[in-house]
Amino acid sequence: MMLLRSLFISTISSHRFLLLPSLSVLQYLTKPHTSKLLNVDKNPIIHGILKRTFYNQFCAGETGAETRHCVRTLKDLGFRGVILTYARETVFDHKTQSAHGLLGAHQEKTSAAAEETDTCIEEWKNGTLETAALVEEGDFLALKLTGAGPRVTTAFAAGHLAPEQMLSALRTIAGDCKARGVRIIVDAESQHFQAGINATTLQLMREFNKITPTSSSPAPAAVVYNTYQAYLKSTPAVVASHMIAAHQEGFTLGLKLVRGAYILSDDRRLICDTKADTDAAYNSISRGVLKRELGEFGGLYGKHAFPATDLFIASHNRESVLGAYRLHRERVDEGLPTVRVAFGQLHGMSDEVSFGLLAEGEADVVKREEEKEKRLGVKSNGVTLGSSRQARLDRVGAGGPDVFKCTTWGSMSECIAYLTRRAVENRDAVLRTKDEYNALKAEAWQRLFRRA
Numbered sequence: 314m315m316l317l318r319s320l321f322i323s324t325i326s327s328h329r330f331l332l333l334p335s336l337s338v339l340q341y342l343t344k345p346h347t348s349k350l351l352n353v354d355k356n357p358i359i360h361g362i363l364k365r366t367f368y369n370q371f372c373a374g375e376t377g378a379e380t381r382h383c384v385r386t387l388k389d390l391g392f393r394g395v396i397l398t399y400a401r402e403t404v405f406d407h408k409t410q411s412a413h414g415l416l417g418a419h420q421e422k423t424s425a426a427a428e429e430t431d432t433c434i435e436e437w438k439n440g441t442l443e444t445a446a447l448v449e450e451g452d453f454l455a456l457k458l459t460g461a462g463p464r465v466t467t468a469f470a471a472g473h474l475a476p477e478q479m480l481s482a483l484r485t486i487a488g489d490c491k492a493r494g495v496r497i498i499v500d501a502e503s504q505h506f507q508a509g510i511n512a513t514t515l516q517l518m519r520e521f522n523k524i525t526p527t528s529s530s531p532a533p534a535a536v537v538y539n540t541y542q543a544y545l546k547s548t549p550a551v552v553a554s555h556m557i558a559a560h561q562e563g564f565t566l567g568l569k570l571v572r573g574a575y576i577l578s579d580d581r582r583l584i585c586d587t588k589a590d591t592d593a594a595y596n597s598i599s600r601g602v603l604k605r606e607l608g609e610f611g612g613l614y615g616k617h618a619f620p621a622t623d624l625f626i627a628s629h630n631r632e633s634v635l636g637a638y639r640l641h642r643e644r645v646d647e648g649l650p651t652v653r654v655a656f657g658q659l660h661g662m663s664d665e666v667s668f669g670l671l672a673e674g675e676a677d678v679v680k681r682e683e684e685k686e687k688r689l690g691v692k693s694n695g696v697t698l699g700s701s702r703q704a705r706l707d708r709v710g711a712g713g714p715d716v717f718k719c720t721t722w723g724s725m726s727e728c729i730a731y732l733t734r735r736a737v738e739n740r741d742a743v744l745r746t747k748d749e750y751n752a753l754k755a756e757a758w759q760r761l762f763r764r765a
């Protein structure tokens with residue numbers, strides 16, 4: 314079933330004449346509709362079609378039970394853990410200068426609500442705590458801050474910190490996660506809100522990633538990560554300003570690096586002129602952090618020491634992902650300075666990159682063990698220990714790269730903007746999806762043929 318669904322999505326994604334109309338329908342459904350006929354939660358036919366196709370391919374579930382089941386399935390595939398997001402968000406369309414994503418009812422509720430307590434923030438907090446309860450130690454909880462409604466988005470649009478009620482909700486969530494060994498990633502969203510999101514996340518990093526004078530060496534792992542979109546021309550300067558803050562104020566910078574997913578709705582002038590420029594920006598930040606030498610930070614001639622940083626490479630681009638993994642491995646092998654790094658791909662996308670990374674990591678672990686055995690001439694009662702590949706892996710445990718799958722849960726209407734972005738990405742990656750499509754087609758034929 315999963316294979317057939319993947320093949321179906323891949324068939325649409327790799328044929329423009331199928332993808333463009335599907336994309337238009339998704340974009341149309343993203344807009345708030347008063348008619349029940351076009352409401353993705355209320356019309357059972359639209360809901361059923363979307364659920365069995367796009368939704369199940371890219372999202373975890375509409376309920377806690379469905380989501381838990383999906384998280385377990387992903388972990389059983391060999392990933393270190395999951396990144397789980399509650400889908401509710403607000404997207405700002407630069408062309409129409411309008412925000413959409415949160416339904417009108419929520420906005421009305423807020424204006425009618427008492428000044429002090431904002432019900433949207435309260436609902437978002439409860440939904441996020443519910444999401445946090447679905448993940449376990451070692452997993453990540455990802456937050457879309459604009460999901461907390463108009464009071465928060467108004468502050469963000471003005472470049473301000475989130476309002477006090479939201480900061481208090483975030484402190485409760487971060488405190489709960491820290492106590493359970495769950496890390497938090499704050500997602501990057503429409504650039505219209507990004508200055509406020511950056512300021513708010515920086516504040517959380519100051520509070521939750523603090524390096525105390527008694528902290529052990531190396532610096533404690535980041536509990537909170539901010540997301541940096543390499544496609545924004547302003548990103549290198551934002552990264553530099555956050556590195557200065559981490560260095561001067563003594564906290565670990567949690568740096569999740571993405572290319573950026575809002576190209577269709579953001580102001581194009583703020584985004585790198587070409588894909589090659591975005592690629593260069595992404596790879597130079599990633600390599601610089603892994604070498605602890607970026608701009609004015611680190612290296613022999615850096616103006617500032619390189620701050621404690623934990624890197625998260627979030628990408629489906631094989632060159633960026635494998636390049637970062639190999640550079641990190643080389644530096645570890647040669648005893649050169651580097652940072653802790655983890656990798657993530659989205660659920661339902663680029664499984665070949667995720668599994669390729671796991672396979673390369675496993676091969677490295679086995680190779681290292683063989684070299685160690687040769688060096689030490691390890692023997693036990695005359696028998697060389699762990700002669701088989703599996704025995705070696707069992708002995709050293711999972712020593713390969715930390716690979717996570719990132720998935721989203723929520724009702725169909727909450728997830729529809731997210732689904733639309735995934736469809737846009739597939740349109741932009743027609744070449745990549747062609748490869749995936751051919752591989753899936755071959756696999757489906759092989760299974761059918763074997764059964765016959």
Ligand SMILES: Cc1cc2nc3c(=O)[nH]c(=O)nc-3n(C[C@H](O)[C@H](O)[C@H](O)COP(=O)(O)OP(=O)(O)OC[C@H]3O[C@@H](n4cnc5c(N)ncnc54)[C@H](O)[C@@H]3O)c2cc1C
Binds near residue numbers: 584658742
């Ligand atoms: C685990 C994970 C978490 C993510 N979280 C976020 C998040 O919080 N916020 C967010 O915005 N995105 C997020 N994304 C999506 C991400 O930003 C990218 O849209 C997506 O991963 C595709 O980029 P890529 O690195 O996989 O590589 P590719 O497929 O090689 O690159 C595609 C990307 O290149 C850029 N691009 C394409 N054409 C052009 C052009 N003409 N000019 C300039 N740039 C161009 C766009 O950013 C496009 O998405 C996440 C992705 C992953 C895997």
